[in-house]
Amino acid sequence: MSASIRKLLAGLLLIGALPAFAQTSLLNVSYDVARDFYKDYNPLFQKYWREKTGESIEIKQSHAGSSKQVRAVADGLEADVVTMNQASDVDFLAGKGLVAADYASRFPNNASPYTSTMVFIVRKGNPKGLRDWPDLVKPGVQVILPHPKNTGNGRYSYLAAWGYALGQPGGSDGAAQEFVARLLKNAPLFASGGRDATTTFMQRKIGDVLVSFESEAELIAREFGQGEFDVVYPSLSILAEFPVAVVEKVVDKKGTRKQALAYLDYLWSKDGQENAAQNYLRPRDAEVLKKYADQFPPIKTFSVDEVFGGWSQAFPAHFKDGGTFDQIYQSK
Amino acid sequence: MKRALPGFGLSLGFTLVYLSLLVLLPLSGLVFKSSALDLGQFWDIATGERALASYRVSFGASLLAAAINAFFGLIVAWVLVRYPFPGRRFVDSLVDLPFALPTAVAGITLATLYADTGWIGRQLEPLGLKVAFTPLGIVVALTFIGLPFVVRTLQPVIEDIEPEVEEAAATLGATRWQTFRRVLLPGIFPALLTGFTLAFSRAIGEYGSVIFIAGNMPLISEITPLLIISKLEQYDVIGATALACVMLFISFALLLAVNGLQWWAANRHHGKERTSL
Numbered sequence: 333m334s335a336s337i338r339k340l341l342a343g344l345l346l347i348g349a350l351p352a353f354a355q356t357s358l359l360n361v362s363y364d365v366a367r368d369f370y371k372d373y374n375p376l377f378q379k380y381w382r383e384k385t386g387e388s389i390e391i392k393q394s395h396a397g398s399s400k401q402v403r404a405v406a407d408g409l410e411a412d413v414v415t416m417n418q419a420s421d422v423d424f425l426a427g428k429g430l431v432a433a434d435y436a437s438r439f440p441n442n443a444s445p446y447t448s449t450m451v452f453i454v455r456k457g458n459p460k461g462l463r464d465w466p467d468l469v470k471p472g473v474q475v476i477l478p479h480p481k482n483t484g485n486g487r488y489s490y491l492a493a494w495g496y497a498l499g500q501p502g503g504s505d506g507a508a509q510e511f512v513a514r515l516l517k518n519a520p521l522f523a524s525g526g527r528d529a530t531t532t533f534m535q536r537k538i539g540d541v542l543v544s545f546e547s548e549a550e551l552i553a554r555e556f557g558q559g560e561f562d563v564v565y566p567s568l569s570i571l572a573e574f575p576v577a578v579v580e581k582v583v584d585k586k587g588t589r590k591q592a593l594a595y596l597d598y599l600w601s602k603d604g605q606e607n608a609a610q611n612y613l614r615p616r617d618a619e620v621l622k623k624y625a626d627q628f629p630p631i632k633t634f635s636v637d638e639v640f641g642g643w644s645q646a647f648p649a650h651f652k653d654g655g656t657f658d659q660i661y662q663s664k
Numbered sequence: 665m666k667r668a669l670p671g672f673g674l675s676l677g678f679t680l681v682y683l684s685l686l687v688l689l690p691l692s693g694l695v696f697k698s699s700a701l702d703l704g705q706f707w708d709i710a711t712g713e714r715a716l717a718s719y720r721v722s723f724g725a726s727l728l729a730a731a732i733n734a735f736f737g738l739i740v741a742w743v744l745v746r747y748p749f750p751g752r753r754f755v756d757s758l759v760d761l762p763f764a765l766p767t768a769v770a771g772i773t774l775a776t777l778y779a780d781t782g783w784i785g786r787q788l789e790p791l792g793l794k795v796a797f798t799p800l801g802i803v804v805a806l807t808f809i810g811l812p813f814v815v816r817t818l819q820p821v822i823e824d825i826e827p828e829v830e831e832a833a834a835t836l837g838a839t840r841w842q843t844f845r846r847v848l849l850p851g852i853f854p855a856l857l858t859g860f861t862l863a864f865s866r867a868i869g870e871y872g873s874v875i876f877i878a879g880n881m882p883l884i885s886e887i888t889p890l891l892i893i894s895k896l897e898q899y900d901v902i903g904a905t906a907l908a909c910v911m912l913f914i915s916f917a918l919l920l921a922v923n924g925l926q927w928w929a930a931n932r933h934h935g936k937e938r939t940s941l
Contacts, residue, residue, distance in 0.1 A: 399897050424899055479880055482890075482897045521797040521879035528876060531772070536779040536796075652898050653712075661882035662713065 356591055357390035361411035363398035363421075363484070365526060365548075366574075369611045370415070376603050377595055389591055397525070398484055405430065405579065412583050412592040415576045418484045419636070420643035422575045435577040441616045442637075444573035445599035446608035449633050450492040452564040453533065453542040453549055460540045464566045465496045468541060469514040476532055476539035478523045480516070481657045485526040489543040490657065491646060492570035495639045499568055513660045534560065545572065546628075550612035571633040574613075691912065698905040709906040718888040721799055723914065725887075726867035729806035730814075734860045737814030738852070744815070745822040759815045762808055767872030774805055775877040797879030802887065805873045810863030817859035818852065825851055854930050861922045868915055 362370060374391045382388050394401065394411070402421040405411045406428050414431070416422050422443075425431040436443045454462050460473060468475050478486035490512060497503055497511035520538065523529035526548060533542035534556050541564075549563045576596050583589040598604050605615035609624040621628060640646035650656045698706065709715065744756050762770065778785045778796040785796055795801050825848065833843040871889040878885045888911055895904035 399899070403896070403899070482894050519881075522881060524875040524880065528772075532775075532779075536776055537781045538779060538797075647898075653895070653900070653903070658714070658882075 355388060355390045356588060357392060358412040358588060358591055358595055359392045359394065359410060360413050360415060360595070361394045361401050361405055361409060362415045363401065363417040364395055366415060366417070367393070367395050369607065369613065372611065373599070373604065373607050376607060377598050380598060380601075380603070381591070381594060387591075391595070399424075410582050410586070411579050412586065412588050413576060413578055413596055415574065415596075417572070417574050418487070418643060419573065419575050420647045421484075422577050423644055425577070425579070430579050430581050431577045432580055436575060438578070439576065439596060440600060442573055442635075443575045443577060444616075445576060445596075445604065446574060446613040446615055448545045448547050448572045448574075448613055449569045449631055450489050450543055450566075450572070451546045451549060451569065451631075452566060453544060453552065454540065454562050454564055456559060456561055458562050458564065462541050462564060465493055465511075465515075465568075468493075468543075469511060469518060471518075473518050473541065474520055474539040475515060475518045476521075476523065476529050476542045477519060477544075478526050478529045480522065481651050483525050485529070485545065486522070487651055488545070488570055488572050490650065491636065491640065492543075492566075494650070494656075495570055495634050496566070496568050498639065499634070509656055509660065512656070516660060546614070547612040565629055565631045568632050568634065571635040573635065694905050694908055694912070697902060698909045700902050701906055706906050706909075709903050710910045714882055714886065715888070715891060715907060715910075717883045718886045718891050719910070719914070721802065721885060722868060722888040722911075723918075725799060725802040725806055726864050729803050729810055729867050730860050730864035732803075732807050733810045733814045733863045734856055737811055737859060737863075738818060738856060740811075741815045741818035741822055745819055746827075759812050761812075762810075763812050767809065767870065768876065770808055771805055771873030771876030774808060774873065775801070778804060778877065796877055797885070799878075799885050801877040801879065802874050802885060805877050806867040806870060809870055809873060810867050813862035813866060814856070814859035817855050817862065821852055821855040850929075854926050857922060857926045857929065861919060861926075864922075865915060865919060868911065 360370060360374075370393055374393070378389055378391065394404075394409070396404075398416050398418060398421045401409075402414065402416065402424050405414060405425060414422060414425065419436070422431060422435060426433050426435060432438060439445070452462060452468070454460070460467070462468060462473065467473065477489045480486040480490040493512050493515050494508045497508040498505070500507075521532070523532055526544060529542060529544065530548060530552060532538050534552060546563075549561075552561065576599065578589070578592045578596065583592045599608075600616065602617065602620065605617040605620040606623075608615045609620055609627065612627065614628050615621050615624070636643055636646055640649070648655065701709070740759065744752065744759075775796050776782050778788075778801060780786065780789050780794070780796070782796070785794075788795060793800075795804055829847060830843055833847045838847070869889065871887070871893070874887055875890060878887060878890075880886055880890060888907060892904045892907050895901075895907065
C-alpha cells in the first residue's frame with residue numbers, strides 16, 4: 333500500500349519535473365476575475381498548438397488586481413503576455429518600454445478580444461422601478477459599487493455614469509460631475525473590489541442596485557440562483573475593453589515570441605470567441621455574437637476612447653489625486 | 665562570568681546585522697525613496713485634507729481598539745490563568761485565532777455579521793447603532809485582530825503573581841480594590857502597556873480586514889493604508905512612500921512615548937527592589 337503510494341508520488345514528481353526543462357512555457361499575467369476564462373481557454377490553445385506544430389506548451393497563469401500585476405511585471409515578473417481589464421494598465425507597461433507603444437494596433441479590435449459593459453443588478457421584480465441612470469440618483473435609492481478611484485470595476489461604473497450625463501441634451505462636464513456626485517451620494521459604502529460589492533449586495537442584502545459588469549451578473553446567477561435578482565440594461569453604457577499584449581522584452585529573452593503571438597491571436601479564433609461568450613463576455617466575432625444573442629441583449633455603448641479620449645486622458649482627469657473624484661469629496 | 669551564548673561582541677554583531685537587514689534597510693529605502701520629493705510637495709501630500717482625515721481615523725480607531733483590548737484582554741487573561749474551568753484549554757486556544765485567520769477572512773466575516781442584515785447588526789440596528797461600513801466597524805475589526813497581543817503578553821506575568829501575595833494583602837486589611845490597585849496592578853502594568861502597544865501598532869498597519877468593513881468613504885472611513893493603496897493604483901509610488909513615512913514617524917513617536925511610560929512605571933514600582941537585588 334505505502335509502497336504503491338510512494339511509486340505514485342515518485343511518478344507524479346517525475347511528471348511535474350519533466351516539463352520544467354523539456355517544454356516551452358508561457359506565463360500569462362492577468363487580472364483577478366479572468367481566472368475562469370483562461371482556465372477554459374488554455375486547454376483549447378494547447379490542443380490547437382499541439383495539432384498545428386506538434387509542440388506541447390505549458391501555460392502558467394497569474395491572477396490578482398490588475399495594477400498590482402502590472403507593477404509586478406514592471407518590477408521583473410517574467411510575463412510573456414499580459415491580459416488586462418483596462419488600457420491604463422497596459423499603457424503603464426508601454427511607458428516602461430516593456431510592451432510596444434502601439435500595442436493596441438498589433439491585434440484587431442483595439443487589441444481587446446472581447447468586451448463587456450456596465451449594467452444594473454436590482455432586487456427581484458425591480459421594486460424601486462430602476463430603469464436608467466437618472467433613477468439611480470434619486471433620493472432614497474442606495475447604489476452599491478466598488479471604490480471608483482481604486483478599482484477597475486468602479487472606474488468603469490464612474491465613467492459610464494459620467495458619459496451618460498454628458499450625452500444628454502445640454503450635457504456638459506459640469507453637469508456630468510454634478511450627476512456623478514449625486515450618484516456617489518447614494519452609495520452607502522465603497523466596496524474594496526468587484527466581488528466584495530457583489531457579496532455586499534447579494535449576501536448582506538444592502539442597497540437597491542448593484543452596478544457591475546454584465547459578466548458578473550451571470551456569475552451571480554450561478555452562485556445565488558437566477559430567481560434572486562433582475563438585470564436592467566440602461567439606455568446607454570460604457571464599452572469595457574480588455575486589452576492584451578505581448579511583453580516584448582520577455583519574449584525576446586526567452587525566445588517565445590512565436591508562441592506568445594499565437595496564444596493571443598487564438599483569442600480571436602472561433603473557439604476563443606465561443607469561450608468568451610460562454611464566460612459571458614461579449615465576443616467580437618459577429619457570428620458567435622449572433623449565436624449567443626439571447627445572452628447579450630443589444631445595448632447602446634460608448635468607448636473610453638470616444639468620450640474621454642482614451643484612458644491616458646480619462647485616468648488623470650478623473651482618478652488621479654485632485655481629479656474629479658477627489659473634487660467631489662472636497663469639503664466646501 | 666560564564667555565558668551560555670557566544671561572547672557579547674559576536675552576538676551584538678549578529679543582532680545589529682539581523683535588525684539592519686530586516687528592519688533598517690527596508691525602512692531607510694522608504695525614506696530614501698520619498699526624498700525624491702521636495703519638502704513642499706511632501707508637506708502637501710502629508711497634510712492633504714483626505715490624508716489628515718485618514719490619520720484621525722487610523723490612529724483614533726487603533727487607540728480605541730487597543731484600549732478596549734487592554735481592558736477586556738486583562739480580564740480574559742486573568743480568568744484563563746487563575747480559574748480552572750471545563751474547556752479552559754479550548755477557550756485558551758480560541759484567543760490565538762485572530763493571529764491565524766487570514767485578515768481578509770476576518771474582515772468579510774465581521775462585515776457580514778455586523779451589516780444591518782447580519783446576526784449582530786440586526787440586533788443593533790433598532791438601537792440606532794450602525795457598525796458595518798462606519799468608523800465603528802473599523803474599531804471592531806481592529807479590536808478583533810488585537811486581542812491575542814494583550815492576552816498573550818499578560819498571561820505569563822499573571823502566572824508569576826503568587827496567590828499568597830493577594831492573601832497577604834487581604835490579611836493586612838486591604839479591600840479588594842486596594843489589593844488590585846496597589847498590589848496586583850503595579851506588577852501587571854508594564855506587561856499591560858506592552859500588550860497595548862503591540863495591539864496598537866498592529867492595528868495602525870492593518871489593511872486586509874478593515875477594508876471589507878470600513879465602507880471606505882472619503883473623509884469619513886478611509887484609513888491611511890487605503891490612501892497608500894490608492895496612490896499605488898495611480899502608480900504614484902513616491903506619493904505612497906510619503907504617506908508611509910508620515911505613518912512611520914507618528915507610530916515611532918507614539919511607541920517611543922509608550923516605552924518611556926513603561927520605563928517610568930517599571931522604575932517607580934520596582935526601583936527599590938532593583939537596586940537591592
